[in-house]
Amino acid sequence: MDIITKVLSTFGVEWPMFIAQVIIFMIVYAVLQKFVFPQVTSMLEERRRRIEEGEANLAKIKSDLESAERKASEIIGDANKQAERMIREATDSAMFAGEKKKQEAVAEAGQIISKAKEASQLEHEKLMAELKRDFGRLLVDTTTKVTGRVLTQEDQDRINKDAVSQVAL
Amino acid sequence: MLDNLPLAAVSVEANSLKFGHWLTNSVLVGALVLCAITWFVRRGMKDATLIPNKKQNVCEFLVEFLYNQVEGIVGKKVAPKAFPLLATMFIFIVVSNWFGLIPGVGTIGWDSHHTSYLTAEHIKTPLLRPATADLNMTLAMALCAFFVWIWITLNELGEHETHGKGGLIIRLVFGFWGFIKHTFAPKGGLTGPIAIPLFFVFLMVGVIELVSIAFRPVSLSLRLLGNIFAGETLLHTMMTLGGALGLGPLGQFVTSVLFPIPFYFMEILVGGLQAVVFTLLCAVYIKLSTTHDDAH
Numbered sequence: 001m002d003i004i005t006k007v008l009s010t011f012g013v014e015w016p017m018f019i020a021q022v023i024i025f026m027i028v029y030a031v032l033q034k035f036v037f038p039q040v041t042s043m044l045e046e047r048r049r050r051i052e053e054g055e056a057n058l059a060k061i062k063s064d065l066e067s068a069e070r071k072a073s074e075i076i077g078d079a080n081k082q083a084e085r086m087i088r089e090a091t092d093s094a095m096f097a098g099e100k101k102k103q104e105a106v107a108e109a110g111q112i113i114s115k116a117k118e119a120s121q122l123e124h125e126k127l128m129a130e131l132k133r134d135f136g137r138l139l140v141d142t143t144t145k146v147t148g149r150v151l152t153q154e155d156q157d158r159i160n161k162d163a164v165s166q167v168a169l
Numbered sequence: 170m171l172d173n174l175p176l177a178a179v180s181v182e183a184n185s186l187k188f189g190h191w192l193t194n195s196v197l198v199g200a201l202v203l204c205a206i207t208w209f210v211r212r213g214m215k216d217a218t219l220i221p222n223k224k225q226n227v228c229e230f231l232v233e234f235l236y237n238q239v240e241g242i243v244g245k246k247v248a249p250k251a252f253p254l255l256a257t258m259f260i261f262i263v264v265s266n267w268f269g270l271i272p273g274v275g276t277i278g279w280d281s282h283h284t285s286y287l288t289a290e291h292i293k294t295p296l297l298r299p300a301t302a303d304l305n306m307t308l309a310m311a312l313c314a315f316f317v318w319i320w321i322t323l324n325e326l327g328e329h330e331t332h333g334k335g336g337l338i339i340r341l342v343f344g345f346w347g348f349i350k351h352t353f354a355p356k357g358g359l360t361g362p363i364a365i366p367l368f369f370v371f372l373m374v375g376v377i378e379l380v381s382i383a384f385r386p387v388s389l390s391l392r393l394l395g396n397i398f399a400g401e402t403l404l405h406t407m408m409t410l411g412g413a414l415g416l417g418p419l420g421q422f423v424t425s426v427l428f429p430i431p432f433y434f435m436e437i438l439v440g441g442l443q444a445v446v447f448t449l450l451c452a453v454y455i456k457l458s459t460t461h462d463d464a465h
Contacts, residue, residue: 011304012182016191021309024199028206029257036210037253039217040232047219
């Protein structure tokens with residue numbers, strides 16, 4: 001025991017100083033325990049929780065994004081199919097309408113040609129009648145001047161008839 | 170020429186200041202270290218936010234780093250109990266050690282004539298002395314660690330023995346029994362005739378273990394004191410080496426500036442290393458006593 005006391009005395013260990021140092025160390029412990037360790041631990045825990053939440057949200061967002069992309073892809077695919085169908089229908093419809101219009105135009109053109117032919121025929125006939133009439137009258141006038149006698153109505157009709165029959169030939 | 174060089178330029182014991190017998194230069198530095206730590210942690214953690222500022226970042230980094238180290242040694246279960254003491258020891262020791270490297274610590278004080286004014290020449294009683302260069306401080310920390318070690322060990326072993334049932338007293342009693350078993354009982358699950366001679370071997374090993382446990386505070390405190398005190402002496406010797414070599418005033422001034430510089434870097438390293446050693450050993454002691462045989 002004496003040797004321990006002697007060693008401690010050599011190193012200057014005395015109760016008042018020892019207790020003072022113990023108190024200082026305990027105060028440091030208390031300060032860190034009050035102001036640092038719990039706060040830092042809770043802060044790190046809170047940060048870890050936030051990061052976990054963030055990671056979970058990120059995974060959810062990624063999943064949602066994939067789902068949205070898949071849906072968008074499906075919608076675009078459907079829209080493409082629908083658009084193709086509509087284009088095909090429109091093309092068919094346009095071809096049908098074009099064919100119909102063509103047929104109508106052909107029919108109308110036929111009608112116009114037919115009418116034109118009829119009109120031409122009528123005009124021809126009218127012109128021929130006028131020609132016959134003028135030719136008959138000219139022939140009567142000529143015959144009257146050549147023969148020097150006044151032709152009767154019967155003569156005129158006969159001459160006209162002959163002349164018309166010859167013109168008709 | 171070097172024969173005149175004193176081996177220990179500074180006193181091994183702390184000096185009482187004029188304000189009271191208990192107030193030594195080492196206690197004063199301990200109080201200053203306490204104030205510095207308090208000031209820093211209050212600045213760092215006062216308005217702690219999720220997005221930390223620089224000081225908060227330092228505090229968080231230190232605490233997280235130390236916690237991970239402690240947890241890695243003593244395990245997840247014991248870490249929350251052991252961490253506050255071990256972290257406090259590390260922080261206090263490292264700050265105290267490095268505080269001793271501040272110019273003026275150990276070099277400003279009173280001369281042998283005990284004049285009332287402070288001086289930097291022929292110092293007999295330095296105003297400031299590293300707290301860890303005083304056995305009072307290192308022994309105080311070692312004994313605190315020792316008592317906390319006893320508390321954690323008895324609690325942990327008692328909880329293991331009682332399977333978490335019973336109150337504190339029962340747990341401590343069973344913890345004491347668990348400690349006896351842990352120290353003296355044959356290990357490795359030996360049975361049969363071979364267990365009888367080995368019982369005496371393990372009994373003797375237990376006695377040796379008890380002696381080594383009893384000497385832990387002594388070894389811890391003297392190791393830290395020895396290293397820091399040796400560092401102080403080394404720096405002091407290097408600073409006064411010019412005078413011992415018989416150089417003139419200019420030579421003494423130049424050598425007092427140049428010679429200690431490499432040793433300052435070494436002392437920075439030693440200061441950190443000794444804090445690690447002290448804390449690490451305490452953690453290992455806790456780990457050794459709280460590890461159950463059936464946990465292997």
